[in-house]
Amino acid sequence: MLGFTSEPKAVHDHIEEDCAVFGVYAPGDDVARLTCFGLQALQHRGQESAGIAVGDGETVIAHKDLGLVTQVFNEAALSALRGNVAVGHARYSTSGGKDSWDAAQPHVSAIDETLIAVAHNGTLVNAAQYRARLIGEGEELRSNTDTEVAAKLIGRETRRTHHLRQGIQYMMQTLRGAYAMTLCSPDALYAFRDPNGIRPLCIGKLPDGGWVVSSETCGLDIIGATYVRDVNPGEIVRFGEDGMSAFQGVPAAKRASCIFEYVYFARPDTELDGMSVYQARRNMGRILAKEAPADADLVIGVPDSGIPGALGYANESGIPFTDGIVKNRYVGRTFIQPTQTMRQNGIRIKLNPLRSVIQGKRLVVIDDSIVRGNTSKQLVRMLRQAGAREVHLRIVSPKTMWPCFYGIDTDNQDQLIAANMDDAQMLDYIGADSLAFISLQGLHDAIHPQHEGFCDACFSGDYVVELPEAIKKKAFLPKYLNQPEKVR
Ligand code: SF4
Structure with missing residues (x-):
């Protein structure tokens, strides 16, 4: 690991x-x-x-x-x-x-x-x-x-x-x-x-x-x-x-349009390939509710990209949707980083839970993706500290197991938790009561059931543009390098 x-x-x-x-x-x-x-x-x-x-x-x-x-x-x-x-x-x-x-x-x-x-x-x-x-x-x-x-x-x-x-x-x-x-x-x-x-x-x-x-x-x-x-x-x-x-x-x-644009990058009010990104995210939540049901009191979304998926999950499952986490909108990407001690003391710069809403409740928490796993671990800890009785984490994208070389910064597989741990290890690391991801087919169905023209390489390893050997050797873990049908 x-x-x-x-x-x-x-x-x-x-x-x-x-x-x-x-x-x-x-x-x-x-x-x-x-x-x-x-x-x-x-x-x-x-x-x-x-x-x-x-x-x-x-x-x-x-x-x-x-x-x-x-x-x-x-x-x-x-x-x-x-x-x-x-x-x-x-x-x-x-x-x-x-x-x-x-x-x-x-x-x-x-x-x-x-x-x-x-x-x-x-x-x-x-x-x-x-x-x-x-x-x-x-x-x-x-x-x-x-x-x-x-x-x-x-x-x-x-x-x-x-x-x-x-x-x-x-x-x-x-x-x-x-x-x-x-x-x-x-x-x-x-x-x-x-x-x-x-x-x-x-x-x-x-x-x-x-x-x-x-x-x-x-x-x-x-x-x-x-x-x-x-x-x-x-x-x-x-x-x-x-x-x-x-x-x-x-x-x-x-x-090979990037499928991750629908999951996270694009704004919900954008339309891609004639499809509303907001609607696609709601569909992801709806499909995830069918694929990975949970016994819970409330559905909450991690702002902002998890919210439409949470609404979809709530509609499909019948579990009420509520605001559960507040996002500080004035913190940019390049914010001043807290020290490690501040971080361990639970400093919460971007997200803060609504304690009065979630205390004593069994939560389904919808997020867009898990990359390294650190944020998910902190999120679960934060919700438990705020009084959540159970935390069932549901992710509206499949496991991110493969690096992206097409404009995103996950260029090395050893950074990706899903490439390094099995399901039980991931659950243990993140500390949730349960953890589930939408299937790759479910994600496609949520966007364009008939449309085959997506890149989904970060979930499937099916790269559409051939990669130079030097990149492959640097980016892939040895156990994945030997999958020739994937790592072309
Ligand atoms: S690998 Fe493909 S689907 Fe994944 S982020 Fe990169 S371009 Fe998008």
Whole structure:
């Protein structure tokens, strides 16, 4: 058992969000301000840094920094960003270091005299190989991000062909992995997506005719844009003076939208693949109630993502739903960490139980996922200290047993409790009275029973993009490496 026998450590214990990208083409509008609002709607996807770049017909200028969108942008910063086209980014680091200003995006890059800015959500699995090659050929790279590698490849081919679209296409033919990207030149906006369509990216239209691209539909809603369609897998879409034009950059491959977007990443008011994320989460709770019933007095959800599942579980089981845990909404992802002693003394920064509601009660507690197990252990302890008589933990995703290499930070299997412990050991470690997860089929049924185009690799080990050997050796525990049908 690796790393799960000690007291909870001062590390986050959740699958982390995976970045937001945004873009606006709207000459005559305040594109930077629209992008700022868009990023605020998408803030849940990344809270380490934020940035906006605008193109004004002549050049591209950018403002970015570490922190939340509202910390990075004030009136003065926005007023300095005048232009017709903008891209924006909110970052959770999956490559390039957590506190690095250079790794913050959009990444601005020069193609001879012309500047471009790139914003990326995802991870490029073979970027390290091309990074080494670029450095060997004399390129200077400022950050350690895969996004910079992508920008360099786009630049090289654009320099050769004098066509930005061909530069983007070359990058798409060369780099593998998950990417939903927006790019602005001085006078146009581009949006493009990996051939499997792993990370989401949608197109919207503003009432006065401008175009918007966003990781989620909630980013369109906040600025009054109407959903038009998704960027298709492998597609490059350009927005400029001539309106919108689309081009297949690389052939679409097996469809593999990230199923975890429905479980946790996406906002409940977003729609993905025509399905409401909120409704999908309620369905997960409903199905889980059938698959893993519990004898209890109340159903509570862990805020925020566990709440719709708790409502679904309560409706199906007939056990009353109630608020049971209050979330402090003003604590960001990068909050000041308590010391180990404070943690052991039960400091509760983010979640606090409603003692008057749960005292003496047998609880069904719905959470979205268990990654390392530390948070679940603390949660159960907190509920017991508040007087809960029994705690039956129910999880609306299957066991997270496999690392993600497509834009999420679980890149090593030894971090995952379900890959290291059997059911009895997990229950013992977490300290609940019972523990159950939704089945993989149940999760699929909750979202789109007929839809086969999901990535569910973190539950199934069925990776859609082939992984370099070096990554496999580093990321998988030996006992799982010998499952060739999984670890391709
Ligand atoms: S491995 Fe999991 S988190 Fe990563 S893209 Fe696939 S479903 Fe999403």
